[in-house]
Amino acid sequence: MVSQPKIATQHEIIYPDSDGKPMAENTIQFRWIMTIYHNLAWLFALQADVFVAGDLLWYPVEGNNKIRQAPDVMVVFGVEKGDRGSYQQWKEKAIAPQVVFEILSPGNRPGELTRKLLFYEHYGVEEYYIYDPENNDLSGCIRSGDHLAMIEEMQNWVSPRLQVRFELSEETLTLYNPQGQPFSSPLEIxxxxxxxxxxxxxxxxxxxxxxxxxxxxxxxxxxxxxxxxxxxxxxxxxxxxxxxxxxxxxxxxxxxxxxxxxxxxxxxxxxx
Known part of the structure; x- marks a missing residue:
């Protein structure tokens, strides 16, 4: 018996696994995304209820596939590890990613960054970190009630959730794990x-x-x-x-x- 392919009904909503955009626009951005992703994945490798993903579409609202965002890196505490085509929040104990990272590229526009900030603020992100490797500029936000408030001093800031420390020198950004060891690139690892x-x-x-x-x-x-x-x-x-x-x-x-x-x-x- 030959099974017929499933055809979406008029009322069925499809949540695509891709938005058609590339993960990174240049090698620097890609290297930073991979470095942060891999080091965080290794950091929480032994914790079954910490999910780390890179460039994964996050759908916070069931029934609306237009409301979505794909953080460069996101960390979710309280859900199981495992492969996913997308992060559909209603299937994940309704838990929103608590920590997100965005690595800027020359193609980023101020309006796009504002939309991302409002999205993360509205849908429950606790910590939001933005790094511009071209200009070596780091900024961050932390949740205060219903809002994401700017972190006034990022130098030696320690993430409450990750226990990762940020150190900004004149040349570059270095992240340190809770044991005080600097993040390494996948090649260095x-x-x-x-x-x-x-x-x-x-x-x-x-x-x-x-x-x-x-x-x-x-x-x-x-x-x-x-x-x-x-x-x-x-x-x-x-x-x-x-x-x-x-x-x-x-x-x-x-x-x-x-x-x-x-x-x-x-x-x-x-x-x-």
Whole structure:
């Protein structure tokens, strides 16, 4: 039986997974989006109820597919991880993304930024961060009641939700995770992982070498014990023989020392 493709009825609303716009307009914007996304994804990798997404369409209102926005990066606390074609809020416990990031490009217009701010303010975003890498300009907003209020000082600002710190130098923006480590680009992370894999391989090889050396020593010890048993010498007898030899050697040293002292005193040891 051949199943017929499902055709949307007049009353069924489709929520597209794409708005037809590119994720980024240039390589700088793309690199920043990917850096923030990957570092936040790694930061919350072990928390099953924190969802991190990049360039994902967010529909806050059921029944209206015209009300939507695609933050460059968004973080949602309280919903499960997993793949989604879009973020349809009514299917996600009605939880709005709490933190969003926008990375500006030359194509951004003031009117567009204003519309985004009003959208995020109206639909419940708690923290909104905007970075312009071309001009190295950072700004942020935090929710105060029904409004998103500008953060007066972004230098060393720590996100209440993310516990990520923002540091703006004359050249660039650096974000630090809660452990104080700076965000790294995906390429830098891959290089670090390769270095760690190489170091781990060296440690494994060294451990195998030490294990082999210990095993060889054990084989030598067992071989020696076997030879001693074949010669009729057990371990206690061998230890006792070594002890007696050591005692005799000590007595010889004492005798030689006494003879030397007697000669120094002008006494012929043969006359004693």
């Amino acid at each position: 891959e290089q670090q992982l390769q270095q760690e894999r190489s170091r781990a391989e060296q440690e494994r090889s060294r451990a195998e070498q030490v294990t082999a050396e210990l095993e060889e020593e054990r084989r030598k010890t067992k071989r020696l014990e076997m030879l001693l048993r074949e010669a009729g010498i057990d371990e206690q007898e061998r230890s006792r023989a070594e002890q007696v030899t050591a005692e005799l050697e000590e007595e010889r040293r004492k005798t030689k020392r006494l003879e030397m002292l007697l000669r120094e005193a002008g006494i012929d040891g043969d006359r004693l």
